[in-house]
Amino acid sequence: MNARRLHAAGAVLAAAFTLCGCVSQSTYDKLEADKNQEIGGLQKQRGTLQEQVQGLQSQRSTLEQQQAELRRQVDALEQQKTQLLAASQQNKSQYDQLVRSLTEEVKKGELQVRQYKDMLTVDVAEQLFFDSGRANLKDTGKEVLKKVGEALKGYEDKVIRIVGHTDNVPISKAAQKVFPSNWELSVARATTVVRYLQEVGIPPERMIASGRAEYQPIAENDTPDGRKKNRRIEITLVDRNAAQEATPVR
Numbered sequence: 001m002n003a004r005r006l007h008a009a010g011a012v013l014a015a016a017f018t019l020c021g022c023v024s025q026s027t028y029d030k031l032e033a034d035k036n037q038e039i040g041g042l043q044k045q046r047g048t049l050q051e052q053v054q055g056l057q058s059q060r061s062t063l064e065q066q067q068a069e070l071r072r073q074v075d076a077l078e079q080q081k082t083q084l085l086a087a088s089q090q091n092k093s094q095y096d097q098l099v100r101s102l103t104e105e106v107k108k109g110e111l112q113v114r115q116y117k118d119m120l121t122v123d124v125a126e127q128l129f130f131d132s133g134r135a136n137l138k139d140t141g142k143e144v145l146k147k148v149g150e151a152l153k154g155y156e157d158k159v160i161r162i163v164g165h166t167d168n169v170p171i172s173k174a175a176q177k178v179f180p181s182n183w184e185l186s187v188a189r190a191t192t193v194v195r196y197l198q199e200v201g202i203p204p205e206r207m208i209a210s211g212r213a214e215y216q217p218i219a220e221n222d223t224p225d226g227r228k229k230n231r232r233i234e235i236t237l238v239d240r241n242a243a244q245e246a247t248p249v250r
Contacts, residue, residue, distance in 0.1 A: 098122070101151035110144055118239050120158075122148055126166075126189075126231035133175040135188035137196055145193065148235060149200040158237040160197070161208045164190035165234065167227035168214040186211030193233055 098113055098120055105111050112123040129141035137145070152160055164186035171179050179185040190209040198204050219226035 098151055102147065105144055105147065111148070120237040122235040124148075124233045124235065125228070126233065127228070129193070129233060130189055133172055133179070133185070135179070135185060135192050137192050142196065145196055146200050149197045149202055152197075152235070152237065153201060155237055156206075157240055158206075159208060159240050160202065160206055161210070161234075161236045161238050162190045162193045162197075163216075163234040163236070164188070164193075164209075164211040165216060165230060165232050166214050167217075167230045168221040169227065182213035183211060186213045189233060193235070 099106060102111060102113060102122070106113060110125065110128055114121045114123065124141075124144065128144060129137055131138065152158075166182040166186050168182075171181055171185060175185075179188065187210065190211050194204075194207045194209040197207060214221065214230065217226075217230045218232075219229040221227050221230060
């Protein structure tokens with residue numbers, strides 16, 4: 001009886017020890033699996049953070065490059081602003097100087113000096129230079145044009161553009177043998193002015209002659225006063241670089 005009880009107790013204890021050992025291993029395995037999973041998650045997060053850091057570094061590099069480019073653009077704009085301001089002051093100084101040189105003629109109403117952007121223009125009434133329908137320079141025109149030429153000599157950085165303009169009255173039949181239309185008359189007058197300016201010392205390579213006939217009026221052609229205003233010679237100082245850009249390359 002006792003032997004059977006001892007045997008049964010031993011079996012129970014063995015079973016208990018066996019059961020206790022199995023639970024501990026299972027718990028350990030679960031804890032190990034959980035920790036491995038946690039470690040894997042942390043490693044994944046670390047990899048993600050490293051990618052984000054690399055991305056931020058790349059963005060920072062791009063932003064620094066953009067900032068440097070913007071700084072260069074700002075510097076260029078500041079330089080352009082300084083150049084424009086200097087050019088504007090120079091143009092005003094040139095305008096004032098030209099007006100002073102021709103004060104007497106301006107007061108008499110023989111000519112007008114205008115400034116537009118970087119160009120200076122001297123407008124001369126046609127009747128001061130030429131008789132109607134003709135392109136021969138009058139003595140009164142020579143006197144004024146000589147003074148204009150003297151005033152323009154100092155602007156060596158400028159090209160002198162001379163443009164002839166007429167009203168819309170057709171050329172008379174008697175004059176059509178010489179000037180078939182206002183085109184020929186306006187060009188001939190501009191060329192006459194260029195030739196005289198060359199005689200008073202303006203280098204010919206600095207001058208351009210052209211005619212616009214009646215196609216660039218500054219007043220209506222339906223009144224005598226309007227037609228009088230349209231018959232004119234424009235002598236314009238143009239920046240040499242701008243003039244070269246406007247000239248076609250051959």
